[in-house]
Amino acid sequence: MVTAQDVADLAGVSRTTVSYVINGSNLISEPTKKQVMKAVKKLGYHPNLPARALAGGKMGFIGVAVRIDSSTNIVELYPHLSSIIAETESHNSNVILIPGQEGIEGIEKVTRQATIDGLLLFDIGLKDDRLSSIESMNLPCVMVGTTESTTTLPSVDVDYASIVRQQIDDLIRVGSQEIIFVDNKSSDANYYNFAKAFSIDGPRYCTSRGISSSTRYIENRHWQGIESVTSDIQTWKGRKVGIAIRTPAILDLMTASMRFNNLELGKDIPLVAVCADDFAQAQPTPITNIDPLADACSLTAVNILYSMLSGKEQPQLRTLLTPHLQRRKSTASKCYQ
């Protein structure tokens, strides 16, 4: 193993000087810096992370506490993960996955073990017990999501209330007089803000705009539920129903089922989904969508976390991203004609 001492010997300086150079202190003269860097390159030196951490520095790991189980909608999780990994990488540290199922214990464990510098917390609940524990642990932490619990942890989220309003507005624009919200069975409106926005704020907004609405929950990727919705719609044609879908997990099957039932999206019936742009574009009928900006969300969260770690500035307590509707064929023009 190449140590700082080896580098120091080769460069003809002391271990301390090497440490200064590595950590970017500017108390070192340029020539010395160059000397040291040359030796670092030559020997292929990489600081030993455990040693660095033990000596009080940073470990170079950030934890990502996220629930991954069979009900996980991986299509939604993936952009978060990949964006976190990429950004973390560019900060020269690594990602540790902490299974969200373990709750606060899993987080406490890695924290006590001194293995993570900071935490990205997913699956935030409207009431979330973990938050106060984390605060008392003094662990730099950014939430991705929205809570109603009082907390001083900074958070990043997408404005789901706005998303739902945009969906409804666009459906009404093409003539809908009744909205059907379709979501996963696993979305708990009592626990998750996005589910609440969809199942409570959505219908409320419909009422305020003078139209009726109802909500259907579908078991993840299962055909039966989807077909039952579609066949119902079949009989509702006269009622000018518009569809608002919350998750890509069911979108493609839904659109497939529509086709099978000879319902043409954007003509017989309008539909607006919450999903990534490319996913919406790739459907047989391109779907008007609102991209939930998962990557931007996570990217922001990571950067806030790093700004906390570097301790320079006070982080913004709440960052709310507002995504915008992208109109495509499924609401291109007046429907029900």
Added chain:
Amino acid sequence: MVTAQDVADLAGVSRTTVSYVINGSNLISEPTKKQVMKAVKKLGYHPNLPARALAGGKMGFIGVAVRIDSSTNIVELYPHLSSIIAETESHNSNVILIPGQEGIEGIEKVTRQATIDGLLLFDIGLKDDRLSSIESMNLPCVMVGTTESTTTLPSVDVDYASIVRQQIDDLIRVGSQEIIFVDNKSSDANYYNFAKAFSIDGPRYCTSRGISSSTRYIENRHWQGIESVTSDIQTWKGRKVGIAIRTPAILDLMTASMRFNNLELGKDIPLVAVCADDFAQAQPTPITNIDPLADACSLTAVNILYSMLSGKEQPQLRTLLTPHLQRRKSTASKCYQ
């Protein structure tokens, strides 16, 4: 922070004794052990991982080098990941994700930094440069996949050649005289063994059984390609075509497209897919499938890695799991009648 010294003080023993107890030495008397464990519980002591690693012990991290990008089929990756996380958890260590795109550099970095105890290597190529580098790094490593490169690293994989044969056999059983293999565009038969099994061994086996075959590549989850296959099939009814699908990524859309084209699976046309059992079962027509045992595969790999880390036994060099076909409605009886 609770240190081993604190525990020692409370338990009335020395730091050393605490260390022995924690690390499961059996040189310590039962009563002392109990004393110590009581103190550990009471204080909520967790060993400081950096310190432990620095002192020569294990870091408690295993790296998972896996490519995650926009072409990643998350449906296939997920069971691997979740099974690794769960099993790693039970070995009291954590998972670090190493972006596979970085190639050997990413792995070298974490290794030089002394942050991982072992490595699970995914996306193994038939020719894979990384293997020799990893061997020379003396990093305990288990491959998940199959290579043709010479290496002493142990590997775990599923017998894809057998999978393809089982698919073909079942299709022939119900009357197919021509097989269409359908796969992702991104599957590179020159690089990945599973792709090769499908695009080379499969057609070869068809020939040996006296029937013809062809292969179609579909861009991930894109309708256009899928519909072109389905509409082709429409015109081929007389030719007794059977469908073999390699990845769940396109299965549900394929079956949806079949319905839309009024082709009834298991009656007009038989189909056998490689996908998880529950996924096959959840299709509108339950699909005869071969579960690629992703979770068993990863579980085995993790356990082999830990047996290497504990240094007890020489690991088995190659573990090949053979999955079995589960017959469902899509090949329940003679087709084309």
Added chain:
DNA sequence: TTGTAAGCGTTATCAA
């Protein structure tokens, strides 16, 4: 069966 003491590679403090 338990304790003493050396060392792991780094950073931080302080002196030169």
Added chain:
DNA sequence: TTGATAACGCTTACAA
């Protein structure tokens, strides 16, 4: 601007 030295918390010979 640089160098010596003391932590950091743990493991592991070796001694008792």
